Amino acid sequence: MRVSGRKNAAVALIPAALLSDEEVVLENVPEIGDVATYLEILDGLGAEVASPGGGVVRISPRRLGSRPVPEHLAKQMRASYYLLGVLLGRFGEADVGLPGGCDIGSRPIDQHVKALAAMGATVEIKNGRVRARAERLRGARVYLDIVSVGATIHAILAASRAEGLTVIENAAKEPHVVDVANLVNAMGGHVVGAGTDVVKVQGTARMGRAEHVVIPDEIEAATLMMAAAATGGDVRVEGVVTKHLESVIAKLGEAGASVEADADWVRVVGPERPRAVQVKTLPYPGFPTDAQQPMTSLLARADGTSTVTETIHEARFRHVDELRRMGARIRVEGRTALIEGVAELTGAPVQASDLRAAAALVVAGLSAQGTTELAGVEYLDRGYERLEDKLARLGARIARVPATART
Numbered sequence: 001m002r003v004s005g006r007k008n009a010a011v012a013l014i015p016a017a018l019l020s021d022e023e024v025v026l027e028n029v030p031e032i033g034d035v036a037t038y039l040e041i042l043d044g045l046g047a048e049v050a051s052p053g054g055g056v057v058r059i060s061p062r063r064l065g066s067r068p069v070p071e072h073l074a075k076q077m078r079a080s081y082y083l084l085g086v087l088l089g090r091f092g093e094a095d096v097g098l099p100g101g102c103d104i105g106s107r108p109i110d111q112h113v114k115a116l117a118a119m120g121a122t123v124e125i126k127n128g129r130v131r132a133r134a135e136r137l138r139g140a141r142v143y144l145d146i147v148s149v150g151a152t153i154h155a156i157l158a159a160s161r162a163e164g165l166t167v168i169e170n171a172a173k174e175p176h177v178v179d180v181a182n183l184v185n186a187m188g189g190h191v192v193g194a195g196t197d198v199v200k201v202q203g204t205a206r207m208g209r210a211e212h213v214v215i216p217d218e219i220e221a222a223t224l225m226m227a228a229a230a231t232g233g234d235v236r237v238e239g240v241v242t243k244h245l246e247s248v249i250a251k252l253g254e255a256g257a258s259v260e261a262d263a264d265w266v267r268v269v270g271p272e273r274p275r276a277v278q279v280k281t282l283p284y285p286g287f288p289t290d291a292q293q294p295m296t297s298l299l300a301r302a303d304g305t306s307t308v309t310e311t312i313h314e315a316r317f318r319h320v321d322e323l324r325r326m327g328a329r330i331r332v333e334g335r336t337a338l339i340e341g342v343a344e345l346t347g348a349p350v351q352a353s354d355l356r357a358a359a360a361l362v363v364a365g366l367s368a369q370g371t372t373e374l375a376g377v378e379y380l381d382r383g384y385e386r387l388e389d390k391l392a393r394l395g396a397r398i399a400r401v402p403a404t405a406r407t
């Protein structure tokens with residue numbers, strides 16, 4: 001099964017394309033809700049956007065202007081924050097509704113503001129909006145108090161059109177940070193060190209055409225691999241960068257799955273019953289927080305007691321209540337879920353509370369006895385491209401039920 005382009009790369013590459021003065025062509029862009037929302041925002045800003053299909057998106061910023069970004073669009077996702085640095089870098093001003101995104105914690109943007117202020121911007125947050133102004137962004141030294149993927153990427157985007165050198169310290173090392181740096185460099189930017197904790201960006205006055213292929217979605221791959229491990233299935237995910245999946249491969253092996261891999265594919269054969277393991281989410285290359293929820297579903301059926309510690313987001317266990325309705329025995333204490341594995345889960349009507357909770361409940365439903373009806377499937381569509389089709393092609397009995405037909 002081929003995975004789609006990575007959501008969290010695509011929602012950064014799309015605003016990054018606005019830094020260019022000429023057309024940028026993105027390929028392998030996933031057809032997901034957050035991308036559609038972003039393209040609607042670009043249209044409102046005057047950028048010309050064409051989506052001829054097949055994952056291709058052509059963005060021409062020739063008629064781009066810095067106009068207020070509507071709140072109802074900005075708050076549909078977290079990644080709208082990138083527009084601040086991009087519009088500041090291009091036009092010296094930005095007015096963007098506060099970002100939204102999954103309800104998995106407070107998710108402040110103080111590190112984003114710190115980076116923009118260091119480059120000379122004045123930033124104010126009021127009336128549910130972020131307004132920023134700067135005569136001209138200037139290169140600066142930015143130390144991020146917390147390893148933040150969004151703030152790292154945001155600082156790279158703002159710095160790429162600033163005057164002079166920016167040094168970003170304590171930077172996040174996620175693969176999509178590197179993917180964004182690669183696009184900025186392809187457009188004529190000068191980013192060095194992406195993927196390490198110190199990233200240097202030399203600002204440029206102009207940027208030009210570029211073509212770029214979005215990296216594969218490591219979290220979608222992890223979700224499909226966990227579905228196989230949870231159901232005793234045999235699944236081969238293709239078009240991945242196996243290196244990005246090292247921590248997930250290690251954990252699934254510990255949990256009793258047999259995993260074979262080459263550079264761009266991974267095969268997972270699930271055990272009869274998973275073994276209990278200890279999981280702790282950490283910034284890349286640690287175990288990815290976005291795969292924590294499907295992993296919790298897998299461990300709900302493990303033979304033994306597992307612990308899952310979520311160090312990145314404060315409130316990323318809302319799927320646990322729903323798993324309990326399926327017979328799971330999980331206790332959450334602070335940032336750790338204590339999972340006493342049960343031999344089997346039972347199907348039930350469950351409600352998704354966020355994107356990866358929806359994915360976790362799909363994995364749990366596939367491994368349960370009986371039928372599970374998942375409400376809140378719109379969360380799934382924000383970040384997965386037709387997940388149920390992919391799973392059905394892998395042998396799952398799963399179908400989307402029109403709202404009217406729901407019991």
Ligand code: EPZ
Binds near residue numbers: 107
């Ligand atoms: C990105 O969110 C992803 N979203 C998240 O994926 C992912 O969980 C997260 O990175 C970590 O990998 C997008 O890329 C659109 P952070 P982001 O800044 O940028 C705190 C998914 O399921 N923080 O690395 O918000 C923050 O509250 C989503 O696809 C501050 O305190 O993540 C969190 O506790 C969910 N101040 C921690 O840092 C800030 O200014 C890491 O957040 C910024 C972040």
